[in-house]
Amino acid sequence: MPLTHTGINKLQPSNTSIATKRPDKHSDGNGLQLWVRYTGVKSWISAYRWQGKQQTLTIGTYPIMSLQNARQRNIEIKRLIADGVNPKDDKKKTQADNDGSRAFDTIAQRWHDDRKAHIAPTTYSRDYSQYQRDIKPFIGHMNIEDITAPDILAIGKSIEARGAADMARRAIRQTGQIFKQAIREGLTNLNPANDLTEALKPHKVKHHSRITSQQLPKLLQDINAYDGDLLVKLGLWFLCYTFVRTQELRFMEWSEIDYKAKIWRIPADKMKMDRPHLVPLAPQTMAILEQIKALGFSDQYVFFNTSTRKPYSMNAFITALWRMGYKGRMTGHGFRGLASTTLHEQEFMHEAIELQLAHEKENKISKAYNGAQHLPYRTKMMNEWAKFIDDAYAGKIDNLIRADFKQQAQKHG
Template sequence: MSLTHTTINKLTPTEKCTPNRPDKYSDGDGLQLWVRHTGNKVWISAYRWQGKQQTLTLGKYPVLSLQDARKRNLEIKQMLADGINPKEKKKEQQASQDGTRLFDTIAQKWYAERKTFLAPSTFSRNYSAYLRDVKPVIGHKVIDDITSPDILTIGKNVESRGANEMARRIMAEVGQIFKHAIRAGLATHNPASDLSAAIKPHKTKNHSRITSKELPQLLKDINDYTGHITVKLGLLFLCYTFVRTNELRFMEWSEIDWNDKTWRIPAEKMKMDRPHVVPLAPSVLEILKQIKALGFSDQYVFYNPSTRKPYSQNAFINALYQMGYKYKMTGHGFRGLASTTLHEKGYMHEAIELQLAHEQENKISKAYNGAQHLGYRRDMMNEWADYINYICRNGVGR
């Protein structure tokens, strides 16, 4: 039965209506009215192109009346009869019109503003994700024609790669762009709201790591390693300092304060975008002096002269594999090993967390100070180094 204005005006979302499954009412000949969970009513033209079912958004009711929607639906049928893809035709029309309402135009301005205050590493990560995952799907669309299913498609595509949290973050960022557009008068609604529940929670996987009882054998195997000397020293450095592998890889000589015996990592190199201080025990300084004497690079500490750039993360992983620690130990595993052992030895939890540069959930962390408890942490790191040295000398822990 064909729709009427009276019927349309009485339509409200049913109990079965969800953000991803609107109520659908047919007017015939492929013209449908979709009623969303928000109460918005959108005209959709359904058709087949090259054997595949397609839909094209025509506009919102009542801005686009029933009569006008039928007229536009007939135009689409004529395009199909003429062998024209309606979606491609719509893109061409949009490209020839004022592009200020295209999603990509709005997004590019939003990212340009973000670039002025975000850390370079954070901006690069977010913007690269936009170019890779968002722009190809909705960048060419007029912003008010974008639907929740369009955005959910983006999230599901990312989720299919196993990147659940990234999927949530990308959809949330799309939502922020819509909020920006609404404030600027370029959009009327935000279809990215309330979509995060559609992405399955990420299942946390613990990084493989040995126990403290296995540490003596690991240290012996590292000392016996015959591969690249800088990789060998890098593994020892990870054991002494338990920093993240990426922090180690891009360590620069200019960040080392030899007099203060500290390594000061700038915020843009840290996962949490905050500067970090690593006290350097005498044994760690000796490692750095050994590397310095090799003269491989005036900039990077863990520099591969063969590739003329810092060692890759795989260099350290592969070295552990060669020693027989595949599925048993990773570069990140040194962090869990140190955390567990230091907690067992009774060191202050907050100091351990600060040294690990973890994101803390309490209010104190909001005013994070990289030098907090530095004196205590310096003693802790020196004592941890003494513990590692004792194992190296005696082959057992204490």
């Protein structure tokens, strides 16, 4: 039975395909097949016989190549066979005739190669794997100037359909970065990936478990009494003082620390929002860094797992919190929520708090982003926050609404 657009849109990888990683094959007739791969990618395949042997040729992906266009291309392949031309030889000739340097995949490979020496291995592996899995099959073969916004959006939509909304946004952002590479090289003037994330489903806020403000003094005392890995313990203190994401903490490098300015300069490729971030370092955090530096574990990473010789795994800090009895009650991300709530309650400037949290906001703050915006104010705010953490640990406050803290916030505002 011939395929239909409605039927194709409903097709999903079968359990067998997912288990065996072999595609499900759906026939349209006349040798045209649609292979639904275990990743969800739908590829058009033309099956034919050449010199007595069964052959297959990939001719495109759905929905970038429509059903009608796939049928037309399949007819062209049959005509080549009738004329005594092997369709695969014709495809190779066509590819050779095209300028390979303008192919999206060629540019993407250069972009990934350039980044490899400057980013964490896990970040490179994550991004390159996503490119190979989710982006290249759709547009890797296309000329950079032939790719349109709908082509890129189709990539995001296909990933979104798997229930991976964050990955869909990341794929579109990566595609946009590759287009920026092409613009720098003079291969194109446009970036069709701009603003496409707005066409995806609204991002659902995930609330991470965290303690209440009244429980903060007890948590800080438990962290100080933690008898596990020393660098994990110091890392938890660093999260308390800076409320960065654990991902950013895990891959923190000594080269990113500006000792003179007392600022941690996180490069864009390590940030969730793909833009550089500045973290003012209070005296307490500088003291932690000096303590770690004296241990001499790693010349590259700050929070270094001496057992694996690599940065800590994503579970290192959450596991430590669980060992302290905070399973289901507190996460590494919870320090961010706690700081945000408290600083807002104490009437620090909302814009400065959001900038320090490196939040993505669809407003004037993000669209005209400047990493140094309100930096003197943020530095004072971070110093006040560090003093507040110390007072909470020392038990000098009964709750987080403290008169002098509030007055200090108003003074800075």
